[in-house]
Amino acid sequence: MVIIVFIFFAFFIFEISRYMFVSSAIDLTLAESARITSSRLQKKTDYAAIFHDTVAEQSRLWSTFIDGGNYHVTILYCHSIGQAINGQCNQNEAAGKALAIYEVQYDYQPLLFNGAVPGSEKLISALKKSLTRRLVFVQEYEREEIFRDDDQS
Numbered sequence: 001m002v003i004i005v006f007i008f009f010a011f012f013i014f015e016i017s018r019y020m021f022v023s024s025a026i027d028l029t030l031a032e033s034a035r036i037t038s039s040r041l042q043k044k045t046d047y048a049a050i051f052h053d054t055v056a057e058q059s060r061l062w063s064t065f066i067d068g069g070n071y072h073v074t075i076l077y078c079h080s081i082g083q084a085i086n087g088q089c090n091q092n093e094a095a096g097k098a099l100a101i102y103e104v105q106y107d108y109q110p111l112l113f114n115g116a117v118p119g120s121e122k123l124i125s126a127l128k129k130s131l132t133r134r135l136v137f138v139q140e141y142e143r144e145e146i147f148r149d150d151d152q153s
Contacts, residue, residue: 015110022066023131026106029058029071030133034102038137047094047139048075051102070107075100077139084136100139106131 033054037047052073059068076089077097083089084099094100108127 018065018111019108019127022062022106022108025059025062025066026104026131026133029055029062030102030104030135032058033104034100034135034137037102038100038139047077047100048091051075055104066106067109070109072105072107074103074105076103077101094139098139100137101134102137103132103134105133 033051036054037051055071055073056068059066059071074091075094076084076091077094078084078089078099078101079097081099084101089099089101108131110124110127
């Protein structure tokens with residue numbers, strides 16, 4: 001009986017450690033991808049494409065432990081902090097908008113507690129919701145008048 005409890009706790013500790021690793025990897029992936037994307041100083045930059053590509057590239061570092069297909073990324077563009085607070089940002093047009101809200105959500109699938117244990121459905125649902133990260137970045141090219149082209153003013 002003690003061996004069964006020991007094995008259960010060993011797997012439970014493994015699952016918690018894996019979850020913490022995935023959470024840290026997502027934080028790093030989001031921070032690096034948003035930094036790289038927001039610092040682009042190019043005319044007519046497609047921030048969404050750059051962000052998607054950078055997240056895919058950054059997630060390859062963790063491919064042994066994390067499935068890159070479980071990432072869902074979103075970018076919202078805003079003129080001001082007030083718009084961001086009031087939820088008035090949009091996904092379509094980045095030109096001239098100084099702020100971008102980068103979001104990464106990861107669909108976490110536990111290895112051990114995948115619904116076989118009674119009552120684990122609520123835990124799995126909570127774990128999935130907790131792996132959503134958002135960062136607000138200033139789009140350098142869109143903010144600075146020095147970098148803007150004459151036709152974008």
